[in-house]
Amino acid sequence: MAAENVVEFTDLPVKRPREEEEEEEEQTNGVSNDAVSTLPNDPQYPGISAVIPGWFSEISPMWPGEAHSLKVEKILFQGKSDYQNVMVFQSSTYGKVLVLDGVIQLTERDECAYQEMITHLPLCSISNPKKVLVIGGGDGGVLREVARHASVEKIDICEIDKMVVDVSKQFFPDIAVGFEDPRVTLTVGDGVAFLKNVPEGTYDAVIVDSSDPIGPAQELFEKPFFASVAKALRPGGVVCTQAESIWLHMHIIEDIVANCRQIFKGSINYAWTTVPTYPSGMIGFMLCSTEGPLVDFKHPVNPINENDSQQSRPLKFYNSEIHTAAFCLPSFAKRKIGSKTN
């Protein structure tokens, strides 16, 4: 299979790397260690919050007062890119785990839920998607899922951090396999800048696979970014963006909904899925369409058969019933955002 086309994204303004407090810390890229950090804030492993000896604990001001921890068998990679701390470890029961700035991005055991839902919720909601843009998603999992759609002719991806791509190819071959599809073109660069240069109406679908709105992904939750996405979409085109948890971040979600309501003149919907290793055990998605042919996100018009796509890698999570179910919200969330969606 052909390797993907790689565009080094140097001709467009790239967001400046964040000022890091830990600037003086040594980079340990590519170093594999048998020992596991056992001290809190061990400077040898800047990305690990080793508050339980031998365990990785995810502690963040985004979810104060709680932490999910995974037992570490071995730290496989620890590096510091221009944008964030990158870590891969072998967990004892969730397979290999990718961590960015101390936050779990994926585990081999449950990545299927996130990757399949963020991809097929938008792509199964429109007929015949041909051109798809992925912002973020440097691990390749969303690409792997987009590639299941035979109608798709072109898959562009813009990931800001090349280290994420490299690390995924080295440690997560079943996820990074997405890069091997010949329809894929990788641009390493800033998604915000990339979008500004996309000709109007280029894409049928845009998938924003971002980290949380603290760190390099912050701009991906703001109105100018959504306006760029809307412009890049054809009439009746769709966007799906990672949109936090209704249990933890209702205020952020209300802001996202309000921003999208102003920018997208078609449908606006919120969906969610279970992901055990994400905070509160779930993650949400904002799905919007531009003015044009009506999109009814709750009733997929382009079903993907779990048995006839990529027989060697059947869908693990997504199906048409769970697609529709994902839009049903608990009453407390419905009261906050239900009236602002459709």
Added chain:
Amino acid sequence: MAAENVVEFTDLPVKRPREEEEEEEEQTNGVSNDAVSTLPNDPQYPGISAVIPGWFSEISPMWPGEAHSLKVEKILFQGKSDYQNVMVFQSSTYGKVLVLDGVIQLTERDECAYQEMITHLPLCSISNPKKVLVIGGGDGGVLREVARHASVEKIDICEIDKMVVDVSKQFFPDIAVGFEDPRVTLTVGDGVAFLKNVPEGTYDAVIVDSSDPIGPAQELFEKPFFASVAKALRPGGVVCTQAESIWLHMHIIEDIVANCRQIFKGSINYAWTTVPTYPSGMIGFMLCSTEGPLVDFKHPVNPINENDSQQSRPLKFYNSEIHTAAFCLPSFAKRKIGSKTN
């Protein structure tokens, strides 16, 4: 409001208390402590796994290699009943937390999801429920939810551990409020034994609000217990039982489904809901009906309006759409249990 009727359940065989390795440890019931255990397995707090100083960490062989932790503001209660260790603490962001044998049973912040779903999934699936039995559920939350149904005339509850009831009344008044309904009769005793003495066909619905199948709840996952439940139900009566997580315990779930398939001759369905503080962030429910009028669990015939029941305590989580959505399973779970349910 009338206090509930209490039956001390001494005339029936009661399961023997477990042999505790920590038998020699002192009971500290009712003692409130400002200090928080900071040492692993601190004998002063037998119920707390204080692997993160100042935090409660939930570590169990039921979910090896992972732990969810909550920051502890203050331990409010620490006791040892005949059946289990009981602890209540004030967390910094999830309100008060009830812990049995080191496992989180509920937090004030997310208890609504579990209590409302385990109750209204069965009760909204049949017309005009009148007699309801709750097994376990000593915190009173399920009673509070059953009481929303105006058709209900009699609510029996059989909880094995009186300490759970007492602790809930003391520390969780918004949950234990369920005991204040005049339709409630509490029996302190073993649910298995209680059921053996229930006249055939007594109840419209049985709700089994049990802890995990390690410890006092073990028998509640076995076939003789399900047979007793079926006998206690009227034709076309329904049972809803806590049934673990599809991410963690598919083998247990497959066993439960197989047992229920043999015992219940009506409908057999599996549903799930998000609960952030349960392992993997979700919990499942087994819903079955006895031979008789057909029950279609996926399409509630007895909707409860979130605005017209108990105006002062509106439903926070349950609604008719999320009822139906709860039965949609991810593909990996559907392949394992979908063909065995209906």
